Amino acid sequence: MSALSRVVRSGVGRRRVQTVVIGLVVMIAVSASVLGSTLLVASNAPFDRAFAQQNGAHLTAYFDLTKTTSDQLTASAQATGVAAATGPFRTASIHPVDDKDQPISPLTVVGRTAPDGAAVDAVTLTEGRWATGPGELVVVNDGRFPPHERAVGTVWRLSDLPGSPTLTIVGEARSISATADGWVVPEQIAALATSKADGGYQMLYRFAAADTAAQVDAGRVAVEAALPAGALTASRSWLTTREDGSGDTALFVPFLIAFGVLGLIMAVLIVGNVIAGAVSTGTRRIGILKALGFTPSQVVRAYLGQALIPALTGAVLGVILGNAIAIPVLTLTNDIYGTSDSGVAPWVDAGLLAAVLALVTATAWVAASRAGRLRTVDALAVGRTPKAGRGQWAARLTARIPLPRPVTLGMAHPFARPVRSAAIVAAIAFGAAAVTFSFGLAASLAEVQATASHGDVVIGTGRPTQGTPGGDPVKADREPSRPVVTPRSAQDTAAIVKAITTQAGTSGYCGVAQSEVTVAGFAGALQILGATGNSCSSGYRMASGSWFGKPGEIVVATPFLTATQTRVGDTVVLTDHGTQIAVRIVGEAFNDDHDGMQILTAAKTLATAEPELFYINVEHGTDPEAYAEALEPEIQQFDAYAMTENIGTPEIVLIINALTTVLSLMLATVAALGVLNMVVLETRERVHDLGIHKALGMAPRQTIAMVIASVSVAGLAGGAIGTPAGVLLQRTIVTEMGRGAGYHLPASILDVFGPVELVLFGLGGIVIAVLGALLPAGWAARTRTATALRTE
Known part of the structure; x- marks a missing residue:
């Protein structure tokens, strides 16, 4: 050697x-x-990567089975511009109910023998197994159903079909092309059709060129020309799916980038x-x-x-x-x-x-x-000892502080090695910023989630259902569980309002009438809510302007303003049941219902003003479930029922909270290890000085106090720098997350820190520093005086 x-x-x-x-x-x-x-x-481009991984369909096409045949559809794969095709698959629409006879949103199901292996749309099985026989169903894993409703083993019944057949969920799968709500074996489809003409065929195409809408349209025209006239009934471009998917994932990109950059900087x-x-x-x-x-x-x-x-x-x-x-x-x-x-x-x-x-x-x-x-x-x-005189000014200054001498000696140590101390302050600042950011992000997401609830108790008619069918042939509405809405008479409305206002524990209520209107200059119908009551703004957070106060005023969300190219203060013309109504936009609220295109106004603005739903806020200390049980007998005669509005935490929010916790703990640990290393170096460099202190009578507890005090200054400085940096990072990232989703966020979602929280997080830097210093402080306290004095 x-x-x-x-x-x-x-x-x-x-x-x-x-x-x-x-x-x-x-x-x-x-x-x-x-x-x-x-x-x-x-x-980095998550939708494009997922689309490439699953060989996504550039065009999802639906055909009338009475106007074309399976062989003709198979031959359409040879149409000009088609690079690959999969199908045809038989489709059917089902209307299941759960084990309590509660309706489930209608599903478009496709008959398919296997999830993968296809040239187009290789479906990813995420849980369970694929359907292998009749009576089995694989549901889409896209957040449409609550976890307990889509769990493997759940049985759904088709009460509208002869014999009320059942389907057992055996798996969950994901299609990046959004080609179905569920999958069954091909031989099951015939049993799910209510008539011979029910359902249709589905074909999935990939084109040689599909980067623009014009190229996808050209491919669709070529496919349509290769088939009998009128055979194509509906189609969906991958660009539409991409826009929807990118809009959802854009919410999380700034968050992931922030933690990624923090980790890399701290490592360096x-x-x-x-x-x-x-x-x-x-x-x-x-x-x-x-x-x-x-x-x-x-x-x-x-x-x-x-x-x-x-x-x-x-x-x-x-x-x-x-x-x-x-x-x-x-x-x-x-x-x-x-x-x-x-x-x-x-x-x-x-x-x-x-x-x-x-x-x-x-x-x-x-x-x-x-x-x-x-x-x-x-x-x-x-x-190994710093040059004589370095940091003496700090020693003289700290000596004047009315604290025990070991503490003031320790407080002066960092100034003898300013560059090293500055690096530790920066490390602690990054750790404090990460923890502050993590807490702030979780609090902001909790505020966003709170906007989904507009009352403690809700009154509806009939039975509650899981959302309502959407217009998209493969994508139903994914809103949380809401009651069925049924129009009622003015007399019934007055009686229900009386029952609500006289019920003990009522704090306020809001009756809501739903309708659809068109907006001048904007294609398509939009949902409008006409509200009456004294707590209709509950759950809504204003980004700008104010809540409506009289008929003719509306409150909208950012996507509405963007789509209609309007702003708060502008006047727009609505058409409600053939009647044109000029209304003024008085406020911009954070409201993601119907992709932010929902309109809020006073009930008297609408031609149909009778409320169909009632949202009730109960007084503090009142149990919502007990309140609903006490109120229900008073409203049953109107075919109405009361239920607590329980909006669960979405899986995405839970995922983000879990990620922030893991990453924050890692970054805080790295900062604490950096402190530990600094204290080890400082202790070894000053071991001879330590021996002198011990010879002069410094006790082990005083030695520990001196070592911990030596990092307290860095910890305090790091916390003071890192906390506002974490707040700024939280505001920036949450704002970018909102902007990526198309919303201006209100102050209540951004301003989640109070003075007490800021002080506590500022002191968190000292906690990180002390945790890193405890081990070497104990080592220094146990060092024998003679051993320390012998060390040069």
Whole structure:
């Protein structure tokens, strides 16, 4: 073994604590970098990647089975411009009910023998198995049904078909092309049709050119020309699906990018600081090696080796740990994006490993070469203690603070190494910012979720149902569970209002009449809600303007303003049942019902003003369920019922909260390890001073207090910097998430921090610093006085 190898080996083994710290910091930093880079890659064009992974359909086409045949549809794959085609598949529309006879939204089901293997639209099975026989159903996994309603093993009954047949859910699957609501075996379709002409055929096409709407239209025209006239009944372009899908995923891209960048920056900061500190503490030893005949080149190589060995070990372990963490995180992002990424891209692992080792090499080389250029006598004279006089002004200043002397001594220590301390402040600031951002994002999402509820109790008629059928042949409305709405007479309305207002515990109510109107200059009908009562603004958050106060005033959301090119204060003309009504936009509210195109107004604005739903707010301390049970006997005679409005937390919100928690803990841990490394270096550098303090009577508790006080300043500064940075990051990211979804967010969703929370998060920097300093503080307290004094 060469002399150089022995120096490297002894250096790694002799400084075990420092070696372990370097390995741990690099490991956590690399793990955070792998996860951060994976999130950055996952957020890059997610719909396009999912579409490519599943060979998505450029055109989903539906045909009348009475006007074409299966053979003719198969032959349409040879039409001009068609690159690949799958089908034909028989389709049917079903109207199931659950085990409590509660209606489920109508579904378009397709007969298909297998999920994958198709040239077009390789459906991804996400849970359970594929249907293999009659009576089995695979449902789409896109958030349409609550988890308990789509669970594998759930039985749905088709009460509108002869014999009331049942379908058992055996699996969940995802189609990036949104080609169906569910799938059954082909032989099942005939039993689901209510008549011989019911349902139709579905064909899925990929075109050689489909980047623009004109190219997709050209392909559709070529397919239609190859079939009998009138055979094509409906079609959907992949560009429409892409716009819908990209609108949903755009909400999460800024969030993922923010955490990815935070992880990468902290990795560079901590790794650089750790390696630079490790090499700088060996300056005196470098002088000894030079005195023994080592050349400057050999000294640099020796310290490169001592830094690279634990760094390489930590980096490899970090890649392994990062991949282990990233795989379940990728499962979550797959749920968000509809992708099927199964692991971290190999180039991410290789690139990060090379980048971290290059960073360690560069940092260690700079530090070691600086010491290597020192003359032997200078290197021996430098030792490990900061230069005399450095930071003395801070020691004199802190001595005036009315605190125990060990505490004031510790508070002055960071000023002796300002560059190193600044790096630790930055690391703590990043950790504090990550935790603050995580809390703020969760609070903002909770505020967004709160806007979905407009009362504690809701009154409807008939039975509650899961949404209502949408106009799209393959995509039904995905709103939460709402009551059926049935028009009622003015007398019934007055009696229900009387029952509500006289019921004990009522705080306020809002009656809602639903209708459809057209807007001058905008194609298509829009839903409008006519409200009456004293709590109709409950649940709505105003982004600008004010709530309507009289007939002729409307409140809309940002997508309406964008689509109609209007703004608050403008007047628009509505057509309600043939009657034109000029209304003024008085407010912009955050309202994502009907993709933000819903209009809110006073009931007297509409021609049909009788409310069909009632949302009730109960007084504080009143149990909504008990209230609903007490009210129901009073309204049953009007074919009405009362239920609590329970809007569950969407899976997407749970996924984001889980991701923020994991990433925040990782970044805070990296910051704490950076503090631990700094305190280890400081303690070793000042071990002789520590022996003097102990000889003068400093007790172990005072030693611990001094060490912890030495990081308190950095912790306080880091928290003071990181907390407002986290608030700014939260506001920026949440605003971008809203903008990506097409909304201006109200202040209540952005301003989620109060003075108390800000102070607590500001003190969080001290918590991170203290946690990182506890271990070396205990080591310093246990150091024997004689041992410390013998150390030069």
